[in-house]
Amino acid sequence: MKHITIGLFLLTAVAAQGAGGQDMVLDIDLSSRQAEVSPAMYGIFFEEINHAGDGGLYGEMLMNRSFEERVMPEGYHVENGALVPPVVDNYITGEPTTKSYRWGDDPFPGWEIIKRGNAAAEARTVTDNPNFATAPTSLRLTVKNPGKGVALVNKGYWGVALQKDARYRLRMYVRTADGGKDMTVRLTGASGEELGSVPVTLDTDGEWHEYKAVLQASDTTSDGRLSIELPGAGTYYFDYVSLFPEDTYKGRENGMRKDVALMLEELHPGFVRWPGGCVVEGITLNNRFDWKKTLGDPASRPGEYDTWGYRTTYGFGYKEFLDFCEDLGAKGMYVCNVGLACYGRSGEYCSDEEALYYIQDALDAIEYAIGDTDSRWGAVRAAEGHPEPYPLAYVEIGNENFGPIYDRRYNMFYKAIKEKYPDLTLISNYGLEGSEGADTIEMVDPHWYVEPKHFFNTTRLIDNYERGKHDIYVGEYSCNQNVGGGNMLAALSEAAFLTGIERNGDIVKMASYAPLIENRNDRAWPVNLIWVDNDQVVGRSSYYVQKMFAQNRPDYNLKVNADIKSADSAPLIGVDSYIGLGTWSTQTQFRNLKVTDANGNVIKADMNDDTQWVTPRGQWTRGDGVASQTGIENRTALIWTGGRATDGSVIEFEVKKTGGNEGFLCFFGLQSPDLKKGYMLNAGGWNNTASAIEGLEDDNSSPISLVVPDRLDSGRWCKARIVLRHGKAEYYLDNKLKVTYTTEPMERKFYAAGYDEASGEVILKIVNATPEKCKARITFTNGDVEHTGRVIVLKADAATDENSFDEPLRISPQEHTYPGFSSKFDYNFEPNSLTVIRLTKK
Structure with a gap:
């Protein structure tokens, strides 16, 4: 964290301006003692x-390092280049879940055999005569013709990073009965240039032997290699070839x-x-x-x-x-x-x-x-x-x-x-x-x-x-x-x-x-x-x-009375919008979908009319007035293009769960017949434990209402109803109110105030997640603070900014001291910022 002292003319703190015009007014009681904050928080x-x-x-x-990378878990197999586990029943669904996982075709990832000139050599992993029974795999490297050299090279985790003059600890196990004795281990750059080396004299009794050495790098690189230069023709076995910096934490x-x-x-x-x-x-x-x-x-x-x-x-x-x-x-x-x-x-x-x-x-x-x-x-x-x-x-x-x-x-x-x-x-x-x-x-x-x-x-x-x-x-x-x-x-x-x-x-x-x-x-x-x-x-x-x-x-915590100016509330649904039905890893049926507008006009969906439906995702069938989703995909969707919902509308349908992990989904407020932007009722979600209304954007969602305990029983038709009125959405199942969401002012300014007993300091934290400065008035009651305090600011020019490998400290805390605090002061908090103020209590 950088620390600087700034003159008054550079600070965002300002003199008291009067009672009006503040975005945030905080009255903090210095004599109060609210909830404690755990040291393990x-x-x-x-x-x-x-x-x-x-x-x-x-x-x-x-x-x-131990050549175990291609060892599969027991019962697994590779199919079409992917790792497939054994088929077992899932403890939630009671049915098998079929998935596959990434694998590779490199027989010993991280390693390569370098053959120079007319050298001939071959390598494979083996488990005979293991060095450690608990980790039995080793690499057998047979040099048939040493030519101009054979090397076993490790490329590290996307390169071996070396620092000039730094020392590195090598540890490895080797056994050979017919190979040469004088082996060299080198640190190299990506092109093979030597950056350090150490000789290793091998025992040739056919038994496993441990070898340790320290290598020092002569230059810095982020794309280095460890290269083991084989001493001649013969068969060599390697196990646990490890390299650590001497300077670890x-x-x-x-x-x-x-x-x-x-x-x-x-x-x-x-x-x-x-x-x-x-x-x-x-x-x-x-x-x-x-x-x-x-x-x-x-x-x-x-x-x-x-x-x-x-x-x-x-x-x-x-x-x-x-x-x-x-x-x-x-x-x-x-x-x-x-x-x-x-x-x-x-x-x-x-x-x-x-x-x-x-x-x-x-x-x-x-x-x-x-x-x-x-x-x-x-x-x-x-x-x-x-x-x-x-x-x-x-x-x-x-x-x-x-x-x-x-x-x-x-x-x-x-x-x-x-x-x-x-x-x-x-x-x-x-x-x-x-x-x-x-x-x-x-x-x-x-x-x-x-x-x-x-x-x-x-x-x-x-x-x-x-x-x-x-x-x-x-x-x-x-x-x-x-x-x-x-x-x-x-x-x-x-x-x-x-x-x-x-x-x-x-x-x-x-x-x-x-x-x-x-x-x-x-x-x-x-x-x-x-x-x-x-x-x-x-x-x-x-x-x-x-x-x-x-x-x-x-x-x-300290007691705070707060008055925060909020942005205007956003309407829940401001225009006619699409409606959709869906599931999450569940098989469900729907029927009798209809929407009633604020004037009492009713539009009923026709499940048999192909022109009324768009299917972004899922295995849907429609017939006899019923839409059925039979797959196990996540966030399936069947969008109804024949009806619209807006403020004042009531969406009604019947739903029956036939299998799977969860309940059902209902999409509303969709601006287009896809899942780009809108709302989603997640009923019986979270593995059939809770329901909530979620915001939907670019096929991602997260709860905007409270997540309330709830479930959907299987095997029976239930009546679902979503009422959209005056910035509020209510979800009913079988006439019982389950979830309510009301649009609130879009608050983007937040605070916390507490006391550090060891330092005797009041700690204020202010979040301003708006693109404008937040004008605040802060008053301390039942006590006072010293005039000079510390201010720590994390800010960005734009909310979309982020650090990078090229600019790792683009967004990082900046600290300064300010001598103008008092029991009542005004402060302009920076746009897109988190500010911590530490003030010594008198």
């Missing part, structure tokens, strides 16, 4: 996605990449969540993330084909996670598998009796972290050099699981863990609505991936949430829709959201943005907090929002 969520670990945070520089040998870890350190995380995320569950249960396989020598770890389409090395394992928590001064959150695979993939599940294995596995993980050294797994921890307990404080039971089977599993796990470890905080996968099937809920974990409007419109979502039931951990959230790869508008909407989270600190105890990191060469998720390649790390504008909130967390 702002944490980080780590998952091996987008090469966030391997090729990101984890320090290993070579890809496929905190100097750990199997440590983290320093520049990336320092970015995370600057977030001042109160906790670290690990290992995810969907990797916890796996595509199927046998490729879930298995913490026990991550212990011990990194060379012996088998890794696993990752849920996100590549193999993780298990290098950033359970011990490394716990060490990292200590290094960051953060608490640990372990997420355990409950015998359920990801429902959006295979959804495989085991029996409740078999789930006892997974309960014991979770108890073992906890014992490893905090158990006594005379316990089985506490002794393993001590033997690995850490007799003291690790700072594990939270366990989440499953990841994004739900439904009756999860209810049973949650109760089983909760009871077993709480009996043995009563001081741990146990977190459920339930959303805000909780679950009637759970015996005890300490904390729920709602997730939000939305467009900017959602966060702007729901900053008060938790204000009226019932207290006393359970606490809230917002485990995954980000603005990732209609913002490209992320922009300042997304960041400001998240800042607005966090003002509400902080204000409700009495019930919201923790929050973590997700996903955390992406390698720019492998984006599996549309928007991520931090971008890396092999030699650079870039924080998006959202990163700096997280940093500013975490570094300026108050101990408690």
Whole structure:
């Protein structure tokens, strides 16, 4: 964060102008003490996605170091170039889910054999005579004719980044019985120019031997290579060829990449969540993330084909996670598998009796972290050099699981863990609505991936949430829709959201943005907090929002009376608009669709008239007055072109669910007969647990109403009605009001005020997500502040601006001091900005 001191003539603060003309008026009671803000409020969520670990945070520089990359999970096969898991029943639908995942035809990714002159050599992966039984694959390289040289070359994660004069630790295992002895290992540029080398003398007794060396780079490159020059004809076996910078974060040998870890350190995380995320569950249960396989020598770890389409090395394992928590001064959150695979993939599940294995596995993980050294797994921890307990404080039971089977599993796990470890905080996968099937809920974990409007419109979502039931951990959230790869508008909407989270600190105890990191060469998720390649790390504008909130967390909130000038309300539907029906991973039938306008005129849909219908997506059939959707696609749509709805209209139809995961969709307010822009009723969504009205834009949607507990029963016709009147939409099912949405003024200015007891400072956070300056008047009552304070500003010229690898600090916090504060002052907050003001209380 840059710090500068600015003269009065450059500041946006202005002298008092009188009572009128302000966009925001805040009266802050300095004697008040509102909701406390947990020290663990702002944490980080780590998952091996987008090469966030391997090729990101984890320090290993070579890809496929153990040659296990092409090992398929048990029961999988390759079909048409894609990886296909075994067919199993899904724990939600009770039916098989058929999907495939990316694979490749390179037999040993990351590696290549360089043959110079008339050299002849061949290589393949083998599992005979393994070096490690737990990771049995090695590379057999047979040099038939050395010619002018044969080299085994690793290209790293999209290049090996080398810094001039930096030192790198090489570790590898080699065995040969008939090869030469004098091998050379080199660091090179992309064109083969040598940037460092070390000789290695091989044993030729046919046994595995470990070789270690340090190489120093003579120049800087982001596209380097590690080249192993074979000493002559013969057969050579290689296993675990690893290269680490000596200068890792905190100097750990199997440590983290320093520049990336320092970015995370600057977030001042109160906790670290690990290992995810969907990797916890796996595509199927046998490729879930298995913490026990991550212990011990990194060379012996088998890794696993990752849920996100590549193999993780298990290098950033359970011990490394716990060490990292200590290094960051953060608490640990372990997420355990409950015998359920990801429902959006295979959804495989085991029996409740078999789930006892997974309960014991979770108890073992906890014992490893905090158990006594005379316990089985506490002794393993001590033997690995850490007799003291690790700072594990939270366990989440499953990841994004739900439904009756999860209810049973949650109760089983909760009871077993709480009996043995009563001081741990146990977190459920339930959303805000909780679950009637759970015996005890300490904390729920709602997730939000939305467009900017959602966060702007729901900053008060938790204000009226019932207290006393359970606490809230917002485990995954980000603005990732209609913002490209992320922009300042997304960041400001998240800042607005966090003002509400902080204000409700009495019930919201923790929050973590997700996903955390992406390698720019492998984006599996549309928007991520931090971008890396092999030699650079870039924080998006959202990163700096997280940093500013975490570094300026108050101990408690102050009472604020606010008067904010809002923009005019937008009409819900201002013109005649199209109507549509749809489903999400569900089979449903519709009939008797009609629309009645404000004057009582009725238009009825004819399901048999092809001219009235457009089918953007789905497997639709129409006949005998019924439209049926029989596929399992997401967001299917059948658009009615024969009728229109506008303000005052009532849409009515009958619906029957015949199969699948959810309920039904109804589109309205569509400006054209597609899914470009409008609204969507999601009835029985979120796996048939809730309903809401969502905003729809470019085939993406997010809730704009409250998400209310609801479900749609199968096998019977229900009467649905949507009433559109005076800026309000109401959804009724069988004459019962389910969801209401009223257009509100489009608020884009937000605030939070709190007090830091250690520094004695008042902390103000102001979000101005408009293209004009926000004129504010701020008054302190029942106390006063010093005249000089600190001002930290994150701003952008335009809401669509974002950082990049070429301009990594284009949007970054700028800090200055200002000597003109008082108990009453006016201030012009910059357009498209987040501002933090810290004032010492007198």
